[in-house]
Amino acid sequence: MALSRLHELHKRRFSRNLGLGIVLAGLVALIFGLTVVKVSDEDFSVPATLEGSK
Amino acid sequence: MSDASFRVDETPSSGEAGFSDYFALLKPRVMSLVVFTAFAGFYAAQSEMHPIEGLAVILFIAVGAGASGALNMWWDSDIDSVMKRTRNRPIPTGRITADAALAFGIALAGFAVAMLALASNLQAAALLAFTVFFYVVIYTMWLKRRTPQNIVVGGAAGAFPPMIGWMAATGSVSIESAFMFCLIFMWTPPHFWALALFARSDYEAAGVPMLTVTHGRRAARAHILVYTLLLAALAAGAAMAGIGGPAYVCVAIVMNVLFLRGAWSIWRRGEQTAESDGFKIEKSFFTLSLAYLFAHFGAIVVDTAIEPYVAGMW
Numbered sequence A: 001m002a003l004s005r006l007h008e009l010h011k012r013r014f015s016r017n018l019g020l021g022i023v024l025a026g027l028v029a030l031i032f033g034l035t036v037v038k039v040s041d042e043d044f045s046v047p048a049t050l051e052g053s054k
Numbered sequence B: 001m002s003d004a005s006f007r008v009d010e011t012p013s014s015g016e017a018g019f020s021d022y023f024a025l026l027k028p029r030v031m032s033l034v035v036f037t038a039f040a041g042f043y044a045a046q047s048e049m050h051p052i053e054g055l056a057v058i059l060f061i062a063v064g065a066g067a068s069g070a071l072n073m074w075w076d077s078d079i080d081s082v083m084k085r086t087r088n089r090p091i092p093t094g095r096i097t098a099d100a101a102l103a104f105g106i107a108l109a110g111f112a113v114a115m116l117a118l119a120s121n122l123q124a125a126a127l128l129a130f131t132v133f134f135y136v137v138i139y140t141m142w143l144k145r146r147t148p149q150n151i152v153v154g155g156a157a158g159a160f161p162p163m164i165g166w167m168a169a170t171g172s173v174s175i176e177s178a179f180m181f182c183l184i185f186m187w188t189p190p191h192f193w194a195l196a197l198f199a200r201s202d203y204e205a206a207g208v209p210m211l212t213v214t215h216g217r218r219a220a221r222a223h224i225l226v227y228t229l230l231l232a233a234l235a236a237g238a239a240m241a242g243i244g245g246p247a248y249v250c251v252a253i254v255m256n257v258l259f260l261r262g263a264w265s266i267w268r269r270g271e272q273t274a275e276s277d278g279f280k281i282e283k284s285f286f287t288l289s290l291a292y293l294f295a296h297f298g299a300i301v302v303d304t305a306i307e308p309y310v311a312g313m314w
Helices: A008-040 A048-052 B019-025 B028-044 B051-075 B098-119 B122-143 B150-170 B175-198 B200-206 B217-240 B246-268 B271-276 B280-310
Strands: none
Touching: A008 B019, A008 B051, B019 B051, B019 B098, B028 B051, B028 B150, B028 B175, B028 B280, B051 B098, B051 B122, B051 B150, B098 B122, B098 B150, B122 B150, B150 B175, B175 B200, B175 B217, B175 B246, B175 B280, B217 B246, B246 B280
């Protein structure tokens, strides 16, 4: 069987890779958004130990 | 993977799973119920969390539920391959190996718990971890194949999501979240026993000691009626305990009357009648049970949304 032929196996691999890519991209966007929200919160403050090390 | 796998792929059970196979491993239909009830619990708590935090909370609870589903399918792959209802799942068909499902489930569970802790608080994350443990170890591994009360105790696992949602929003439990827990807990047995009535041969073949198998179908019908009566009393109690506004009271009255009528019909029926009409009443009761839960939690969401407008009137 020629390697270049589009096989059902390729379709399944492609669907898996595409799905995983979309999930990861969504996760990155969510965590970025979450980080922005957390650090924008009025109660957010840098821990004293980190401030002291500057 | 090398291209040598071309030859192996001539059979459908190559172990080369697509994205949809991994998604199926998460039990998406169960997850939809978890998402909805967790959202209801979170929303009813009226937290001042940012919507993105709320989205993250619901998503990570859903991922935790999906991880439980994957671990359940890993453990039950032997009986899933026997039952008609489950034999097309990814592991019995060979599209995903049991080891891959185990790794997938553990990784997702750890991820969901850690992310929920970061998105909300440690208490909610701990409760999610306990829920996964309860569903996988207590229900799936311990109770499911040992006792006909498996559904009763195991139902607690499905009842935790609104409590986790509430806890993520407030950091504590409350009488309202406890009522939401109890509502799902009491709803689970009649829901699954109705399924067991028209899917008996499946459970018998798999050796799962459902009530219909161990105590007979007459006993299961009686149990459905008793649990439905208790559920109706609980739903009414919840209305009086403060989680219910006008929408909840209306829904509770209508749905519980319908549910009680269905349970009564199931109890009165004999096996010959049920078999002659293809378990029509049992199947409609099962469908109604899904609507029952969605309607009650939908009403809780509606009441929370309209509360500012009806506060003086209700």
